[in-house]
Amino acid sequence: MNQSLSLLKELNEKLPGGKASLEQNEIDDLLNKLMIELNNDIKNNTLNQPEFSEVWQSILNGLTAGGISEDFMSNMDKDMFFEFGNYLASDSVSSNDKITAIIHSYLNFFRYSFFLQKIYNERRWDNLIKLLIDKSSYTFDVMFNQRVEQYKKKNLFRIIKGGQTIDYS
Numbered sequence: 001m002n003q004s005l006s007l008l009k010e011l012n013e014k015l016p017g018g019k020a021s022l023e024q025n026e027i028d029d030l031l032n033k034l035m036i037e038l039n040n041d042i043k044n045n046t047l048n049q050p051e052f053s054e055v056w057q058s059i060l061n062g063l064t065a066g067g068i069s070e071d072f073m074s075n076m077d078k079d080m081f082f083e084f085g086n087y088l089a090s091d092s093v094s095s096n097d098k099i100t101a102i103i104h105s106y107l108n109f110f111r112y113s114f115f116l117q118k119i120y121n122e123r124r125w126d127n128l129i130k131l132l133i134d135k136s137s138y139t140f141d142v143m144f145n146q147r148v149e150q151y152k153k154k155n156l157f158r159i160i161k162g163g164q165t166i167d168y169s
Helices: 002-013 024-044 050-065 069-075 078-089 097-111 113-118 124-136 140-150
Strands: 157-161 164-168
Touching: 002 024, 002 050, 024 050, 024 069, 024 078, 050 069, 050 097, 069 097, 069 113, 078 097, 078 113, 078 124, 097 113, 097 124, 097 140
Parallel strands: none
Antiparallel strands: 157 164
């Protein structure tokens, strides 16, 4: 298990530079290794260990901050993502701030239309998403703050008054 944690930390260290600092083959290798580790950690119930949940929280945040989350979700097997969600929703995962943050990241990944197309009309997701929203207290406020953090350099609102516009960032 220590080897798995070391590998996760090593993978996490590749994320701060973001997509711009990695070649496509490095991104592909990183994502493949993350998928394998995610699958292993679900099976081994390691997210209950604080050091694992902390690294996974950092990885999921790093994927988003580094612009790699879209690649992550385009490579994500929908059944594995569903299994990950079920694992997060289950009683075998203790609720704490790190797990809540992981669930919030998980729910944030649903915003990609190509993933939504993969799961279109699969009703099994409905209850899972509701369970995760309830378990993590995912609110509009949480979602809005995620977007503010992700789109720091973009306008959040544009108010048009007469011939003038006022942008709010």
